[in-house]
Amino acid sequence: MAGKDDLKLLGVLLSPFAVRVSMALSLKGVSYEYVEEDLSNKSELLLKSNPVHKKVPVLIHNGKPISESLIIVQYVDEQFVDHSILPADPYERSIARFWAAYFDDKVFPEFYGMVKAKTVDEREKKMTETFAAIGQLEEAFAKFYEGKAFFGGDSIGYLDIVLGSCLFWFEGVRRVYEVEIISSTKTPLLAAWAQRFGETEVAKKEMPDADKVVQYLHNLHGTATK
Ligand SMILES: N[C@@H](CCC(=O)N[C@@H](CS)C(=O)NCC(=O)O)C(=O)O
Structure with a gap:
């Protein structure tokens, strides 16, 4: 630089x-x-x-x-030209952008709705919607990225960053609500991807501790930290 x-x-x-x-x-x-x-x-x-x-x-x-x-x-x-984040190919780039927008427009709002839900019924409704939305991403992985380690190919790229940035939130929610947003049973491709993503240097360096989410959730809902 x-x-x-x-x-x-x-x-x-x-x-x-x-x-x-x-x-x-x-x-x-x-x-x-x-x-x-x-x-x-x-x-x-x-x-x-x-x-x-x-x-x-x-x-x-x-x-x-x-x-x-x-x-x-x-x-x-x-x-900054070193280490491309978006794919070089225009079609692949458009696919990555499509799914990134999909994540922000469809998956995250349902997920965050679940986090903020004030009643069990509301939480369950949002949970079902989150699962449906993330299920589409699992299908996208199968269709466009199967056999690849990451959405970016051999190394992490745009869509990896977009989805990967939420993994510490998913982990915090798993610990508090015992719900797996990405799981080896429902979304096996994404579960294997999440495991690989978590082992990258970037994830280790930049991903906040899920404990902070746990604390936030307990404060939000006025419950004691386990
Ligand atoms: N679409 C925005 C979302 C950013 C966003 O929601 N930021 C939140 C924190 S996670 C914020 O600044 N909220 C303050 C507010 O809503 O007043 C992006 O991708 O940057």
């Missing part, structure tokens, strides 16, 4: 969206300053950098802010 790059990442520890950006920068071997935001008291820098959504992550590159994790990861890939 040229010495001229000044990179600042605004994030919060438990944001899988911010973790995506850390993972992308880590894959590229790019150094950056991480700034932990307080979402109950957002900084002027965050409000000024992402005035539309006022959300993390924001990557500020040489003073210029970029928002929305999927867009930031693509930006990082285009800006």
Whole structure:
């Protein structure tokens, strides 16, 4: 990396969206300053950098802010050429983008709805919807990626980062609710992928501890930490 790059990442520890950006920068071997935001008291820098959504992550590159994790990861890939994150082939790239958007539009909202659910009935409904949504991803893996170690091929790429950034949340939810979002029985291809993903250097370095999610869930629902 040229010495001229000044990179600042605004994030919060438990944001899988911010973790995506850390993972992308880590894959590229790019150094950056991480700034932990307080979402109950957002900084002027965050409000000024992402005035539309006022959300993390924001990557500020040489003073210029970029928002929305999927867009930031693509930006990082285009800006820093070492270790491509998106596939080179335009069709494969479109497939990776399709499933990344699918994850954010369909899987994550159901999953987060389950996390936030206030009643058992609501949680079970959201759980069923999460399973249905993740089932489509299992089918996508079989159709487009079977035989590959990662969505990115031999090494992790765009879709790996998008899905992989949520694995610590899935683990936290497993510990608290005893529900496996990705399991060897229902989604065997994704379960094997998740195992491989967890063993990568990037995951070991950038994935927050699932204990933090456990703590968050207990605080959210006012229950004692086990
Ligand atoms: N689509 C956004 C989602 C980002 C997002 O939801 N960020 C949350 C933290 S995980 C946030 O900043 N929430 C603050 C708020 O909603 O006010 C992305 O991919 O970057």
